[in-house]
Amino acid sequence: MNKPELLAPAGSFEHLKMAAAYGADAVYAGIPRWSLRVRGNGFTREDFAKGIDHLHERGKKFFAVLNVIPHMRRTQSFIPALDEVAALKPDAFIMADPGLIMLARERHPDIPVHLSVQANTVNSGTVKFWQKIGITRCILARELTLQEIAMIRDDCPDMELEVFVHGALCIAVSGRCLISGLLARRDANVGACTNSCRWGYNVRSLYAEIEESSKRQGEWMPIEEDEHGSYLLNSKDLCALPLIKRLMDIGVDSLKIEGRSRSPFYSGAVSRAYRLAIDSIAAGGEIPNESFEIVNSIPSRGYTTGLLEVHRPDETQEYTTNSPTHGNWIIVGAIEEQKDERLYIKVKNRFAKDDKLILFTPKGQILLNGNTMLDKHGKPCDLAPGDGYYVSLALKDPVDISTAVLLRANH
Ligand code: SF4
Known part of the structure; x- marks a missing residue:
């Protein structure tokens, strides 16, 4: 069985670090102006360089997202931006616009181009067309069923195929949508979507x-x-966790997580959920409960397997609210230091000593004892009231505090 790459999103260097620590094989990120996440994107040129080094040192890959579909006035400044990104030596560009792809192939033939989901590839003829142009990987449209993906795999054995398995879905054909441009004058096709479909x-x-x-x-x-x-x-969010084995049997090369605008914790947590699942299935096992626990505990709009399977519309849509209401984990603290068998915590959200407190780490979850809570003066306390407070909790075993996150589990 093919063991696919696990590809995670990064909206900043912190996301990238978390995704790598929690098991992603590769990370994708964009420079704000030239990728479809101009908002909620904290990457600078320096972060890009640092991120590429960070991943390469760990034997992982970095894909640079340049998937805007710009109008004439925005194409002029593309070449310097492309050359600047190319100089940092990413493992591939992710692109959607045929004209820009042609430019990238001409100017940087040594850097592979992956065809963005934004190019809406839905059949094997299109895959073969792009193969002739020099594309080495097609990120298939999210509008395909498992059967269609299998047919494309059979028809195009030499093309790498990438499939989205987790994250937000568009109501439009993978982002080719004018709702936001029309209602808010922010064009989704250049990365400025205001999520107008969710208003x-x-x-x-x-x-x-x-x-x-x-x-x-x-x-x-x-x-x-x-x-x-x-x-x-x-739309509800995509979660193809129950279908991972079928995607692996089909021979998909890369399983992709959406969410560059989500938190670094999200990149790490979802990477861990799918890492555990892929490794277990590849070893002949089942999807571990921890994978389902993670995806069901982080905030989401509720889940659907999207168009990978046939559903009734009311099973894929969330008509009653547009904010994430599912999931019971809340990030309550960042770990600043571990010394003398205690974790020193910068409080982000309120938690009390009787709450279920989980230290989420790349090696697994550790339950912490709230009865050991001390305030910043070292006095026992019952409550960490919220942002701006510092407390400590006992923990004997050393952990990597740079990637550990303190969570409160609500019941
Ligand atoms: S408005 Fe909704 S459907 Fe349109 S691009 Fe944005 S998220 Fe997708």
């Missing part, structure tokens, strides 16, 4: 008639609204 919309009439097809005239779509609003287009 709450008020309706003036209780029913919207489906008019687009004469065959369906007179058919009515009920729209219900409660005190939270009505979220007509809000």
Whole structure:
């Protein structure tokens, strides 16, 4: 069985470090102006260089995202940006725009180009076309079923295939969408999406008639609204964890996690969930419970396997709220120091001594005893009230504090 690469998102050097520590084989990141995450992206040129070194020292890969689809006025400054990124020697560019891909192939033929999901590849003919252009990996559209992915694999044995397995989904065809551009003047195709599909919309009439097809005239779509609003287009998040074995049997080369705008903890935690699953399946085992525990405990909009499997629409959409409501882990502290068998904690969110406190580390979860809590003066205390406070908790075994995160598990 093929053991695929696990590819994780990084919106900053901190994300990258966490993803690598928690088991990702490769990380993708973009310079804000030229990748589809112009917001929530903390990467600078220096971080890029540092990130590439960090990954290469650990035998891991770095893919530079340059997947905007720019209009004329924005293409002029692309060449210097491309050359600047190329000089840092990433392991590949991730790109979507045919013109920019041609430029990259001409100017930097030694750097492979991976075709972005934004190019919406849905059949093997398209894969073969891009293979002729010199693309070495296609990131397949999220709109494909498992069967279609298997057909493309059979038809294109020499092309690397990458599939998204976790993270937010678009209601549009993988980001080729004008909702945000239209309503907020922020174009999703140059990385400025405002998630307009997830906004709450008020309706003036209780029913919207489906008019687009004469065959369906007179058919009515009920729209219900409660005190939270009505979220007509809000997709649940993708979680293909239960389908990992099937994707590995098909022979997919890379399993990708979405979420460069999420927290560094998210990059680390989801990397660990899928790392454990891939390793266990490759060794002939099952997906460990810890993988499911992690994805179900981090914040999400609820999960769907998306279009990889056939669903009824109400199983893939979240109509009642647009904010992450699923998951019961909250980050409550950053570990500043470990000495004299104690962890010194910068409090981020409130926690009390009776809470279930988990130290999340690349080697597994450690339950901490809240009864050992001391305040910054070394006096016993019952409560870490919130941001700005410092406390300590007992922990005998040494841990790598640079990647450990303190969580509170709500019940
Ligand atoms: S508005 Fe929604 S569907 Fe459109 S690009 Fe943004 S996230 Fe995707």
